[in-house]
Amino acid sequence: xxxxxxxxxxFGAFGGAAFFAGLPATTVSAQxxxxxxxxxxxxxxxxxxxxxxxVNPTIQAIYQSVFDMYIAQNPDLSFAxxxxxxxxxxxxxxxxxxxxxxxxxxxxxSPFTADDxxxxxxxxxxxxxxxxxxxxxxxxxxxxVDGNKITAxxxxxxxxxxxxxxxxxxxxxxxxxxxxVGAEGFEKAPIGTGPYMMEKFERNAFVRLKANPNxxxxxxxxxxxxxxxxxxxxxxxxxxxxxxxxxTLEIPYDEFDRLKAKDGLAGITTPISDxxxxxxxxxxxxLDKNVRLAxxxxxxxxxxxxxxxxGYGIPIDTLETPQYAAYDASIKxxxxxxxxxxxxxxxxxxxDKPVKFKIQTTKGFKPKDYEMIQAIVxxxxxxxxxxxxxxxxxxxxxxxxAADTLAPAAFxxxxxxxxxxxxxxxxxMFGPSPHSVWDSKDLIDKIIPLWGEKDETKRIEGWKAVxxxxxxxxxxxxxxxxxxxxxxxxxxxxxxHVSGALLPALMSPA
Amino acid sequence: MGxxxxxxxxxxxxxxxxxxxxxxxxxxxxxxxxxxxxxxxxASDADIALLTAHYGLDKPIMTxxxxxxxxxxxxxxxxxxxxxxxxMGLIFxxxxxxxxxxxxxxxxxxxxxxxxxxIAARYRGTAAETGIDLFNGASLAMPDFLWGLxxxxxxxxxxxxxxxxxxxxxxxxxxxxxxxxxxxxxxxLRFDIFLDLMRHMLMPALALALPLAAVIAQLLKTSxxxxxxQDYVMLARTKGFSETRVLLSEALRNAVIxxxxxxxxxxxxxxxxxxxxxxxxxxxxxxxxxxxxVINRDLPLIQGIVLVFAALFVIINLLVDLSYALLNPRLRHx
Numbered sequence: 141x142x143x144x145x146x147x148x149x150x151f152g153a154f155g156g157a158a159f160f161a162g163l164p165a166t167t168v169s170a171q172x173x174x175x176x177x178x179x180x181x182x183x184x185x186x187x188x189x190x191x192x193x194x195v196n197p198t199i200q201a202i203y204q205s206v207f208d209m210y211i212a213q214n215p216d217l218s219f220a221x222x223x224x225x226x227x228x229x230x231x232x233x234x235x236x237x238x239x240x241x242x243x244x245x246x247x248x249x250s251p252f253t254a255d256d257x258x259x260x261x262x263x264x265x266x267x268x269x270x271x272x273x274x275x276x277x278x279x280x281x282x283x284x285v286d287g288n289k290i291t292a293x294x295x296x297x298x299x300x301x302x303x304x305x306x307x308x309x310x311x312x313x314x315x316x317x318x319x320x321v322g323a324e325g326f327e328k329a330p331i332g333t334g335p336y337m338m339e340k341f342e343r344n345a346f347v348r349l350k351a352n353p354n355x356x357x358x359x360x361x362x363x364x365x366x367x368x369x370x371x372x373x374x375x376x377x378x379x380x381x382x383x384x385x386x387x388t389l390e391i392p393y394d395e396f397d398r399l400k401a402k403d404g405l406a407g408i409t410t411p412i413s414d415x416x417x418x419x420x421x422x423x424x425x426x427l428d429k430n431v432r433l434a435x436x437x438x439x440x441x442x443x444x445x446x447x448x449x450x451g452y453g454i455p456i457d458t459l460e461t462p463q464y465a466a467y468d469a470s471i472k473x474x475x476x477x478x479x480x481x482x483x484x485x486x487x488x489x490x491x492d493k494p495v496k497f498k499i500q501t502t503k504g505f506k507p508k509d510y511e512m513i514q515a516i517v518x519x520x521x522x523x524x525x526x527x528x529x530x531x532x533x534x535x536x537x538x539x540x541x542a543a544d545t546l547a548p549a550a551f552x553x554x555x556x557x558x559x560x561x562x563x564x565x566x567x568x569m570f571g572p573s574p575h576s577v578w579d580s581k582d583l584i585d586k587i588i589p590l591w592g593e594k595d596e597t598k599r600i601e602g603w604k605a606v607x608x609x610x611x612x613x614x615x616x617x618x619x620x621x622x623x624x625x626x627x628x629x630x631x632x633x634x635x636x637h638v639s640g641a642l643l644p645a646l647m648s649p650a
Numbered sequence: 651m652g653x654x655x656x657x658x659x660x661x662x663x664x665x666x667x668x669x670x671x672x673x674x675x676x677x678x679x680x681x682x683x684x685x686x687x688x689x690x691x692x693a694s695d696a697d698i699a700l701l702t703a704h705y706g707l708d709k710p711i712m713t714x715x716x717x718x719x720x721x722x723x724x725x726x727x728x729x730x731x732x733x734x735x736x737x738m739g740l741i742f743x744x745x746x747x748x749x750x751x752x753x754x755x756x757x758x759x760x761x762x763x764x765x766x767x768x769i770a771a772r773y774r775g776t777a778a779e780t781g782i783d784l785f786n787g788a789s790l791a792m793p794d795f796l797w798g799l800x801x802x803x804x805x806x807x808x809x810x811x812x813x814x815x816x817x818x819x820x821x822x823x824x825x826x827x828x829x830x831x832x833x834x835x836x837x838x839l840r841f842d843i844f845l846d847l848m849r850h851m852l853m854p855a856l857a858l859a860l861p862l863a864a865v866i867a868q869l870l871k872t873s874x875x876x877x878x879x880q881d882y883v884m885l886a887r888t889k890g891f892s893e894t895r896v897l898l899s900e901a902l903r904n905a906v907i908x909x910x911x912x913x914x915x916x917x918x919x920x921x922x923x924x925x926x927x928x929x930x931x932x933x934x935x936x937x938x939x940x941x942x943x944v945i946n947r948d949l950p951l952i953q954g955i956v957l958v959f960a961a962l963f964v965i966i967n968l969l970v971d972l973s974y975a976l977l978n979p980r981l982r983h984x
Contacts, residue, residue, distance in 0.1 A: 178815070185732070190734070191734050192946065323734075342817075343740075344932070344934040344935075345820075345932065345933075346816060366820040368816060370932045371929065374799060375931065378806050378807050382814060383810065384813065535946075536681035574698065
């Protein structure tokens, strides 16, 4: 019997169809044991205390799944006992005291002790370690361990020291294990005391986490969590819509509204500790207070949020959001285009004779960043401000900001997961800081005493006064507090965190 | 031929040196300072200076280049600023994934383009040829990333047949020794893994392959049509061979040579095209890593990746030239 070419082609077509039909379905089901999250960024490095990754707010959720912070933070940003259960200063604030939790083990089964905490803090304070927040950790030293108690001397008073223990690089690492395997070994096989253990990691692809059955906070609800790194927003939408993932975040608000209305899916939004703002640089026309205040009064923030962000956002008039310690609801810079015109007129400007300057912005770095600036420029034009938009990459923004050569106005966001005014108003508006571009002496003089203020009430009131002064002088234009969109399947319950961290340990089967 | 080969190898070295120099200078003059991106909030001028010196960025650019070149010639391409690991280790850890994806795309492109060309040539002047021309036009008009998005929508969401992201299911533990998962899965007879890999790789490979398939189809079709007018083809017809046999046995053999060389050259563009496609499909290849390196201004990693891409392009072009001489006897003594 001979086989004809036609028969071969038919067989090949049938075989091909059978091949594809036999491919397993893509749906991964979270049936109480496994959860898949489509995450928006890649994880570059596993050491949460050194290098650029350590100060990247967007990957802290992954770190917090594997490692514990010294002091824990609740979803509403309040602080809670973590690995350190008690903490405080002595009366004259020359020493700190900490008590560490009993009965905690590292992922390899070895016991967690106070020595780990002391070692982690000491290591963080050494310049050669490469901890980006070394300037905070180095303010304490001479650690003494006695059982589960630690004392240390205060070299320089830092009022937010304990808050930093819930913030960037505030993680406890295993002393014995790290010294045994070294930095490279730790990178390949990191261990912590966190709710999940790192089981498998493929760079730029995924991390597979396994529940820590001995976690001091209780075993997490999902046995396995797969965090897929899907930087492209369209792909994240496809992941959740196809059922390949059960949770995702940071998708366009239009897609969020569409997806949450679909069968089987739900959406939650949370105002987070991240704000959008326009930096003002004390150069050229921005030296004119009337111009600065006019620029602020001319912006209808609510309209921008409603039209461009589908209503997802909260207008703010200072760099503090309602969840922050120094938030003062009485500080208002309202939308008042008539007042803006009057201010400009006082300086000789009008819609027919506008003041001109450049505004820089990213495009696509934050939701509708460029579109917001376009809208603002349109609002400005109506009152007598002619702004030229320059688009740049975020990398250039950092470079220009560090060199204090930003344009008179520049859009940026500012995250502040501990909600303390030093880490928002302080770093953003203190002239000598590489992150600030406003350098006027009056503001520097007002801020300097607050860095080392030992009276907490006085310190917070001091920052509120600084924020009020900044608003009155128009030194910055806060725009909005961002709202984080999270889409998830209805079979998974998600508890959002105001810091913006999407934590698997806060998820459970619905 | 040996002399020509030596000359080509010499020019390869010069080319790579030029690429290294240009990239080295370019990444340092374009906006975006990696030091500025990693500055802690309380950094003083002294801290900035220390960090700049730590990464060797305080020296003049040419001094930095000679230091880098000296180390590179000893196999040390530096440490990634963002990933804190050896650059070459990172690159060669990811390169097999990209090579497999590009190779799969090439195979699909050649198979699909070749098939379409043969059908169009066989049924020239009919609706089949018109349909194929339309398909080729559409494929050429759409860039690969747009094909990627379309495929995700169709075969990832609407009819979820394939996986949208990644190279392999996160639930599988491979324990493979090489990074060439496709090849190793076949060699180890792990067809479950092979199928899983294909389920992840087919969409990105198709996205890369479709535009190239159109190019191959057009070129081969034209070559076939020309070949079909040759005397030896007429002779074959007079001998009573069927039109299909004449096409496949006589015309294709000669018509395919320029197409194969084109495919070889286009392979380099396929590798370049993996950058966007890998990002779209979150495929853990070199292209995806390159995008992160650029975003983070990770200078050592950017340099390493570009140099490896350049080396690949040069080597592939050299192999294509050599294979052309092998395929076409008339060129062997040229």
